[in-house]
Amino acid sequence: MTIYYEDIAVDDELPTIERTPTEDAAIDFFGRDNPTNPAFRDAEVGRKQGFGGALVPGNLKIAWLTQFVSSWAGPEASVRNLRVAFRRPDIAGRPLTLAGRVVDKRQEDGRNVIELEVVTLAEGEPSVRANVQVDVPSRG
Amino acid sequence: MTEPTESLIKDEHRAVIGQKGDPVKVVVSGDDARRMRDLLEDDDPRWADGTGIAPPYVLSGLAGGRPRGQVPQILPNGILTQTEWQFHKPFKIDEELEAVGQVFDIRDRLGGRYGYSILVMTGTEYYNSAGDLVASSIMTITQFDPAGLKR
Numbered sequence: 001m002t003i004y005y006e007d008i009a010v011d012d013e014l015p016t017i018e019r020t021p022t023e024d025a026a027i028d029f030f031g032r033d034n035p036t037n038p039a040f041r042d043a044e045v046g047r048k049q050g051f052g053g054a055l056v057p058g059n060l061k062i063a064w065l066t067q068f069v070s071s072w073a074g075p076e077a078s079v080r081n082l083r084v085a086f087r088r089p090d091i092a093g094r095p096l097t098l099a100g101r102v103v104d105k106r107q108e109d110g111r112n113v114i115e116l117e118v119v120t121l122a123e124g125e126p127s128v129r130a131n132v133q134v135d136v137p138s139r140g
Numbered sequence: 141m142t143e144p145t146e147s148l149i150k151d152e153h154r155a156v157i158g159q160k161g162d163p164v165k166v167v168v169s170g171d172d173a174r175r176m177r178d179l180l181e182d183d184d185p186r187w188a189d190g191t192g193i194a195p196p197y198v199l200s201g202l203a204g205g206r207p208r209g210q211v212p213q214i215l216p217n218g219i220l221t222q223t224e225w226q227f228h229k230p231f232k233i234d235e236e237l238e239a240v241g242q243v244f245d246i247r248d249r250l251g252g253r254y255g256y257s258i259l260v261m262t263g264t265e266y267y268n269s270a271g272d273l274v275a276s277s278i279m280t281i282t283q284f285d286p287a288g289l290k291r
Contacts, residue, residue: 028179029201031172037218049217050289058220063197066225067180075186079196083224 002074005105005112005138014072014100014116019064021056023092029060043092054092061090061128065118068098069132073114080113081133088127090120097121100132112138143256143288147248153212154246161210161241166202166266168194170233176201187233194235196227199266199275210243214258215283221259222280229274231266237274238267244278255288 026040039046043053066079073079090096097120104115114136120128170190176198177187187195231237244261259280266275 025179028175031175031201048286050286055219058223059200062200062223062225063176063180066197066200067182067184067195070184071182075184078230079227081224081226084222086219086221089219 002076003072003136005107005114005136006140008102008105008114008136010102010105012102014068014118016097016099017068018095018097020095021060021090021092023054026054026057026060026092029057029063046091051089052091056090056092056096058084058086058128061086061096061120062130064096064098065120065128065130065132069100069116069118069134072100073134073136076137078135079132080135082130083132084128084130086128088122088125090122090127094122096127103131107138111135143250148214149246149248149258153214156210156212156243157245159210159243163238163240166199166237166239167235168198168202168231168233168237172202173198173233191233193230194233196225196230196275200225200277210241211260211262211281212246213283214246215285217286218260218281218283219254220279221282224278226276227274228276229268229272231268231274236269240265240267249282253289254282254284257282257284257288259283 023041039049039055040057046054062084070079100116100118102114103117106113112135114134116132118130118132119126173194174190177195186193241264244263247259249257249259259282261280263278265273268274
């Protein structure tokens with residue numbers, strides 16, 4: 001579904017979604033042949049590195065956040081920029097809730113720019129915070 | 141781990157700051173895109189058939205182009221703690237991109253969740269065959285010793 005610039009207001013909230021990362025998801029994301037931290041696919045390695053189990057790759061969470069915003073904005077929109085801060089490591093098997101809110105909208109250089117704050121919540125606490133800029137179509 | 145009394149960053153480590161790596165070829169294959177799209181439950185029609193425009197997030201899952209070889213491993217473990225991605229132009233499945241990585245900075249960090257740690261900031265730019273900038277990323281990896289991790 002396409003969402004238009006005129007239909008978006010500051011403080012609009014995105015419908016939340018839930019994702020449960022698994023060790024298999026990390027393998028699927030990077031592909032079996034890509035070099036990654038072994039703690040992404042092995043809980044024991046994650047514990048030896050000082051975490052509570054297998055780590056959820058930050059790049060997987062970036063992809064989830066991008067797709068979360070892209071899915072809300074629709075196929076005529078383009079995610080242009082993401083700034084992401086990883087506040088706490090996430091552990092495989094623990095569900096994450098993705099939530100977001102519109103914080104600004106403006107028209108500049110022929111673009112219809114929407115700024116969002118997006119988070120992943122683990123047990124209700126933000127583990128990742130992101131600012132995402134997306135260009136959306138206008139009805140005009 | 142006891143916090144060191146002086147920086148573990150040596151001149152040999154600082155020598156890589158500002159150096160650009162050799163260009164690396166990056167191709168987003170149909171298999172890569174399909175695998176990630178399915179995992180993310182992404183039904184965007186722009187990349188549904190797996191032959192046209194690539195979903196931009198696939199670049200974040202590919203190792204190509206990141207300046208891994210240039211980055212000194214000073215402490216045993218590393219975790220991504222900050223990143224920024226900019227997507228300038230769409231790119232296609234099977235399109236050949238050229239990635240150029242660079243180490244921007246290496247610095248100490250005292251205290252915090254990871255105890256004494258080292259922040260390594262790198263960047264990667266992705267160009268298409270016309271030489272246009274397609275995407276760019278900046279990443280901060282926090283290198284740490286698990287012994288210093290605060291639970």
